[in-house]
Amino acid sequence: MTEPPTMLLRDPDDDRTLIDPRFSAPRSDKPFEGSGGAAQPADLSPSLVRLALGTRGPWQRLHAMLSERRRRTVEIAVVLALVFGLGSVAYQQRRAVDALRDAIEEMRVGSPTSPVHELLGSEGRERAQVGAVARMEALIPEVSPSEREQLEHRGASLIGSNNFAGALTHYQTLAELFPKEAPFGDVVTVLKAKLRCAEPVSSPCP
Amino acid sequence: MRRASEQPVSVTSRVIVVLSAVALASCERPPDAERPFAIAFVVESDPGVRVPGARVFIDGVPAGETDSNGRVNAEINGQSGQQLGISHDCPDGHDAPFERKALRLRKFEGVDRSRPPTMEITLTCRPLKRLAAFVVRASDGPDLPILLDGKPVARTNGSGVAHFSIRGAPGTEYIVELETRERPRLRPRSPTHLFTLPDADEIFVINQAFDLEKEPRRRGRRPTRITKIE
Numbered sequence: 001m002t003e004p005p006t007m008l009l010r011d012p013d014d015d016r017t018l019i020d021p022r023f024s025a026p027r028s029d030k031p032f033e034g035s036g037g038a039a040q041p042a043d044l045s046p047s048l049v050r051l052a053l054g055t056r057g058p059w060q061r062l063h064a065m066l067s068e069r070r071r072r073t074v075e076i077a078v079v080l081a082l083v084f085g086l087g088s089v090a091y092q093q094r095r096a097v098d099a100l101r102d103a104i105e106e107m108r109v110g111s112p113t114s115p116v117h118e119l120l121g122s123e124g125r126e127r128a129q130v131g132a133v134a135r136m137e138a139l140i141p142e143v144s145p146s147e148r149e150q151l152e153h154r155g156a157s158l159i160g161s162n163n164f165a166g167a168l169t170h171y172q173t174l175a176e177l178f179p180k181e182a183p184f185g186d187v188v189t190v191l192k193a194k195l196r197c198a199e200p201v202s203s204p205c206p
Numbered sequence: 207m208r209r210a211s212e213q214p215v216s217v218t219s220r221v222i223v224v225l226s227a228v229a230l231a232s233c234e235r236p237p238d239a240e241r242p243f244a245i246a247f248v249v250e251s252d253p254g255v256r257v258p259g260a261r262v263f264i265d266g267v268p269a270g271e272t273d274s275n276g277r278v279n280a281e282i283n284g285q286s287g288q289q290l291g292i293s294h295d296c297p298d299g300h301d302a303p304f305e306r307k308a309l310r311l312r313k314f315e316g317v318d319r320s321r322p323p324t325m326e327i328t329l330t331c332r333p334l335k336r337l338a339a340f341v342v343r344a345s346d347g348p349d350l351p352i353l354l355d356g357k358p359v360a361r362t363n364g365s366g367v368a369h370f371s372i373r374g375a376p377g378t379e380y381i382v383e384l385e386t387r388e389r390p391r392l393r394p395r396s397p398t399h400l401f402t403l404p405d406a407d408e409i410f411v412i413n414q415a416f417d418l419e420k421e422p423r424r425r426g427r428r429p430t431r432i433t434k435i436e
Contacts, residue, residue: 152367
């Protein structure tokens with residue numbers, strides 16, 4: 001009775017295995033010894049084993065390491081992490097939108113003003129200023145020529161030193177004290193335009 | 207063995223399908239054929255200076271006239287992406303630019319859901335005349351007449367300060383003279399300053415220092431000598 005010849009079934013993975021001829025050289029010296037004398041893995045050098053394992057993909061290695069149950073657990077954990085992550089992002093976005101909406105609402109209700117706006121004044125503020133000037137006028141029935149001279153000199157000095165904000169309030173007072181003097185009112189108009197241009201939120205002036 | 211290894215892949219693919227479906231569901235529907243668009247037109251002469259009484263046209267059709275706040279609110283029915291031509295007429299004393307503005311309608315969501323979002327378009331009406339305010343600071347130059355292009359407009363006060371203003375077309379040149387004829391000992395004599403009005407309201411500050419020339423010393427008359435010529 002003759003034994004049927006040994007048949008080698010090549011694993012498809014083996015086709016992709018690249019073996020450095022340096023490591024496989026000793027094996028080629030040994031002739032094939034049939035089923036009994038086949039080379040055992042233990043015969044392979046440790047570096048060759050490492051190399052052979054390294055050729056597999058990381059996922060395949062992970063597959064090989066984990067049991068089916070563990071694999072499923074890991075996958076469920078990944079899916080749950082994704083869902084929770086997305087949910088958390090959506091929640092944070094919603095909170096940010098709500099906060100922004102609240103801030104806009106507060107701005108609309110409170111309408112805080114910039115320092116320049118405060119200076120330029122809304123209608124109410126202007127009315128208050130006019131009222132204050134009227135009270136001042138009542139207190140000072142007539143401005144003496146020397147006082148007017150001082151006021152004008154002070155105003156010109158403020159403009160000369162480019163202190164437009166300070167000059168504006170000063171010339172507003174002058175315009176109220178001397179309503180017949182058109183130049184004071186004109187200076188107020190130009191100063192307002194200049195301060196408006198200096199405001200960072202406004203568009204650039206010509 | 208193979209089936210066991212394929213099982214997790216199918217779970218992953220299901221997850222991907224579900225996530226894709228969620229992503230697709232979050233996308234917006236295609237825009238409707240026609241929708242109302244709220245547009246506010248603001249007409250300004252300078253940044254922040256509103257112009258009332260300007261008329262706004264959309265594709266030649268009047269949209270309205272600006273109120274005291276320089277604003278016209280309009281609602282247009284159109285498609286998103288549609289382009290409209292915007293033009294406007296300015297009130298007296300203002301000049302409108304010749305080129306028409308093109309407006310493309312865009313659908314967008316406002317942060318405040320209680321109000322419909324409004325597009326704001328700013329249009330310009332340039333003033334034909336600009337305001338020039340002059341502030342004269344003449345040190346040691348009290349009570350001096352100020353001439354603007356040769357005509358008296360003001361007089362410096364006791365501390366040498368004077369204010370006057372004028373309106374003119376942008377680019378106008380003004381010659382300001384501080385006349386010293388009444389005080390001939392002031393130096394320099396009748397200094398002049400040249401100013402050009404820009405395309406904006408402007409304040410011109412004239413800083414002029416004067417020196418008072420000392421009076422020439424009067425020498426006493428020398429006594430006449432009588433020289434005897436022999």
